[in-house]
Amino acid sequence: MAAVRVTMEIGSDGVAVITICNPPVNALAPSIIAGLKEKYTEAMNRSDVKAIVLTGDGGKFSGGFDINVFTEIHKTDAPKPSVAAIQVLHLVVLCSYPRSCTWWWSGDSNGLVAMLEFLLRSSLGLPELSLGVIPGFGGTQRLPRLVGLPKALDMMLQSKSIIAKEGEKYGLIDAIVSPEDLLKISRCWALDIAERRKPWISSLRRTDRLGSLSEAHEILKAARQQVNRTAPNMPQHKECLDSVEEGVNFGGYAGVLKEAKVFKELVLSSTSRGLVHVFFAQRATSKVHSVTDVGLRPRKIKRVAVIGGGLMGSGIATALILSNTPVILKEINSNFLQKGLKMIRANLEGLVKKGSLTQDKMNKALSLLKGVLDYSEFKHVDMVIEAVIEKVSLKQSIFADLEKACPPHCILASNTSTIDLNIVGEKTRSQDRIIGAHFFSPAHVMPLLEIVRTDKTSPQVILDLMTIGKAIRKVPVVVGNCTGFAVNRTFFPYTQGAHLLVHLGVDVFRIDRVVSSFGMPMGPFQLQDVAGYGVALAVKDIYDSAFRGRTFQSQLVELMVKSGRNGKNNGKGYYIYEKGQKPKPDPSVQAIIEESRRLANVVPGGKPITINDQEVLEMIFFPVVNEACRVMDEGVVIRASDLDISSVLGMGFPRYRGGIIFWADTIGSGYIYAKLNKWANSYGNFFKPSAYLEERATKGLPLSMVNVSGSQQSRSRSRDKVVSASSGSASTEASKGSAELEALKVLRDRYRIPECYGLHAPRPRQRLYDRFPDRFGLTVSPNSWRYQVAFIWECRGAGIDPSRSLFLACFRLGKGPGGYYLTARSCFKISSAPSNNKGWKMRFFFISYAQEWGFSTGWAIWSIDNALSSLSAGDIAMVDRLRGILSSSRVIKEMTEEWMVGAELSPATGGMAIRI
Incomplete structure (x- = not known):
């Protein structure tokens, strides 16, 4: 792989070609931004440079800002120190030489933003809002000035991409040329500008595409109304509109300053953390131990057969033919076959009406489809996907027939959503090629594909199905074999929890409103209406049988069916469904609910x-988290992030909340455990905490720290443990595993932790850990008695009780693909209390951030939990004495040389603060 660098080559024509090299997409990492500044400064200071062309290595310009930097920011809660990107951009913009850019690759994000200031512009989109931030580098200002406000807002707010031809139509691209001629033409255009044969217009100064001020305000007003409807919980959309409006009202440069301030705030928001986590969780699904890392190559799937032309089978067939894969659709009779073929055509026609598919492509897709009534043509297929009703005997019969009809290499897949695959294939001798291909309805739309492997499934088969999944634009997640697999099993308590709440007296429609406000596409009762009650009853029986003793028994669905209701299918459920109208709550359903409550008692x-709305959410989602813990404990998923991406793509869990486990970790395992335990005592075993959750809560660990072996045979969990070691204690270190000891040595070197400081597991601080799990993992404290005695002695001299003193730094130890890593949060904290009868508490916090090569300390804040007016002269003298100790402390001086000393009184919540 080529080295990460920025190079510059100056030709005989006087054109300096600056090239970004950061494979695979030439992302704008901090080192690249610094390199751009260096090369532009050099070019501007050279007399032989007439013009500048900026390009990217390997025929690609740039994929935008390096998203990996976001994770570093989220670990440290502070932007990583680097050359200010906005200053670099202004350096480029204000460069006295004409510039052009070469770009033919479909890049996104700030790669586009940088291009908006150049002559040759080719772009796809600005997807920053999908990561919880807004476009940087002036993107919120330049795009509206180039393509007009309506199109720019559509691209930014929807994170929409456009192709080159569309960009040329809207004025975003000046020319489209072949890759072979791109650099040559760019040099010519740059020289034409230098010699005044072509105009040079700065996009930041253009106003002709913005329209009048009143028109712009009306467009922005309409956009705000739409955002309030579609993204009420996501701040980046509103902030993006605020930044655009700032530029409209006060000019492009003012808008850029507003944009930079907002970006800095949003990148540290919980929304950005959640969205970035989901982004990387989706990437991680492509890595499966003992499948993708053993040198296997995917086989080519030339033809696929689908058995069953119902809702799921027709959707699967649609997805396959849209990816240019020939499909054989089998049904049991001509009537069912014609219905299946008709449904596939209807799926394609729907896409044509939406404008996402052309008529020509639809016709081509249909030409790849063939309907059959027997297995005679199955001898030529490479994979079969069974999608019939959830009946064990029927599936067993089909797989026995497939073993005879298909070639030996053919993959035998089932779309079952609940039935154990070992049972499905127990009458065959081909269990090594039996696998689950669980699509979500509608199969041609929903992006998730659960790949279910058994103990006997061949790694080659798993890899082949992962490949075909990506080919049909799905996100394949490999999971283990159990009832409901990963997603449906994790979320079966979702509806049951809602039913339990109804039987406790909570209104059905209130539950749906609360859950929808949380960010789910719809509430559990409307979802049940849409899915149909037949599905609900079938699934209920399966889970009641599989998980006896911990399901909630309700007769509500049965009573709904008896009353003639079947949800959206017949227009009557909890809601009334009329064509062309939104679902309306049906008040008459209350009588059925009352009867069900009477029976459940x-x-x-x-x-x-x-109960309040927050408790409604908790009683619905905490049982889901509890079941997710069991799924992880049993090794059904490879990593916790697989459940996160699956919950987002499969069940509609809010993407900006990071997925079910990520969200649970922001709340804390201790809090969730305590709530479930309380409800279990009141309402039964449905809420009983799992052993995994109890263990995590007891030890104060995040739920996400799971490491499951790739082999389903072992079903053993290998969990990351918080390292506890002391460099001053040979016996303690001797008890640690060699890997952990090695990790500690690496951490000490990386973060320059003196040898006199060891790594210790903290004592339980359950309530704090519940709310801030990422702030408590390890503490670094002085092992040397010399430091401890010196600090205690200094406290005693100031009249402070040494037993109330503590000197430590809080860290978090994690384990990723590259091994252990350490991040720091609130560091070098001194807590103390004055020895007086008033019992006022004084706290002194040293706030520091762990950077890549050591600690950089900021200011310190000491807060006193009393009103300023209540402090006596003696109390203030106490403050002065302690401040003097801290400014001259030998302990502090030996820890760091970067303290900022000074004093300032300022108000603080419930008291005062002295900043030193």
Whole structure:
């Protein structure tokens, strides 16, 4: 792989070609941004340079800002120190030489933003909002000035991409040329500008595409209304509009300053953390131990057969033919076959009406489809996907027939959503090629594909199905074999929890409103209406049988069916469905609910409970988290992030919340455990915490620290443990594994931790850990008695009780693909209390951030939990004495030389603060 660098070559024509080299997409990493500044400065200072061309290595310009930097920022809670990107861009913009850019590759993000200031522009889109931030480098200002406000807002708010021809139509691209001629033509255009044969217009100064001020305000007003409807919980959309409006009102440069400030704030938001986590969680699904790392190559799947032309089978066939894969659709009779073929055509026609598919492509896709009534043509297929009803005996019969009809290499896949695959294939001798291909409805639309492997499934078969999954634009997630697999099993308590709440007296429609406000596409009862009650009843029986003793028994769905309701299928469910109208709550359903409550008889004392909306959410989603813990504990998923991406893509869990496990870790395992334990005592085993959750809560660990072996045979969990070691204690270190000891040595070197400081597991601080799990993992404290005695002695001299003193730094130890890593949060904290009878507490915090090569300390804040007016002269003298100690402390001086000393009184919540 080529080295990460920025190079410059000056030709005899006086054109300096600056090239970005950062494979695979030439991302704008901090080192690249610094390199651009260096090369532009050099070019500007050379007398032999007439013009500048900026390009990327390997025929690609840039894929935008390096997203890996986001994860570093999120670990440290502070932007990584680097050359200010906005200053580099202004350096480029203000360069006295004409510039052009070469770009033919479909890059996104800030790669586009940089191009908006250049002569040759070719672009696809600005996807920053999908990562919880807004376009940087002036993107919120330049794009509207080039393509007009309506198109720019559409591209930014929807994270939409456009092709080169569309960009040329809107004025985003000046010319489209062949890759072979691109650099040559770019040099000519740059020289034409230098010699005044072509105009040079700065996009930041253009206003002709913005329209009048009143028109712009009306467009922005309409955009805000749309954002309030479609993205009420995501701040980046509103902030993007604010930045655009700032530029419209006060000029492009003012807008750029606003944009930079907002970007800095958003990159540290919980929304950005969640969205970036999901981005990398999706990437991680392509790596499967003992499958993708053993040198196997995927086989080519030339033809696929689908058995069953119902809703799922027709959707699967649609997805396959859209990816140019020939499909044989088999049904049991001509009537069913014609219905299946008709559904496939309808799926394609729907895409044509939406404008996402042309008529020609639809006709080509249909030409790849063939319907059959027997297995005679199955001898030529490479994979079969069974998609019939969830009936064990039927599936077993089909797989026995497939073993005879298909070639020995053919993959035998089932779309079952709940049935154990070992049972499905127990009547065959080909269990090494039996695998689950669980699509989500509608199969040609939903992006998730659960690949279910058994103990006997061949790694080659798994790899082949992963490849075909990507070819049909799905995100394949490999999971283990169990009832419901990963997603459906994890979320079966979702609907059951909602039903339990209803039987405790909570209104059905209130539950749906609360869950929808949380960010789910719809509430659990509307979802049940849409899916149909037949599915609900079938799944209920399966889970009641598989997980006896911990499901909630309700007769509500049965009573709904008896009353003639079947949800959206017949227009009557919890809601009333009329063509062309939004679903309306049906008040008459209340009588059915009351009857179900009477039969269940779970309301304590017969009186409905009173709970707030937050408790409604918790009672629905905490059981889901609990089941997710069991799924991880049993090794059904490879990593916790697989459950996160699956919950987002398969069940509609809000992407900006990071997935079910990521969200749970922001709340804390201890808090979730305590709540479930309380409800279990009141309402039964449905809420009983799992052993995995209990262990994590007891040890104060995040739920996401899971490491499951790739082999389903072992089903053993190998969990990351918090390292506890002390360099001053040979016996402690001797008890640690060699890998952990090696990790500690690496961490000490990387973060320059003195040898006199060891790594210790902290004592439980359960309540704090519940709310801030990422701030408590390890502490670094002085092992040397010399430091401890010196600090205690200094505290005693100031009249501070030494037993109330503590000197430590809080860290988090994690384990990733590259081994252990260490991040620091609130570091070098001194807590103390004055020895007086008033019992006022004084705290002194040293706030520091762990950077790549050591600690960089900032200011320190000491807060006193009393009003300033209540402090006596003696108290203030106490403050002065302690401040003097801290400014001259031998302990502090030996820890770092970067303290900022000074004093300032300022108000603080409930008291005062002295900044030193």
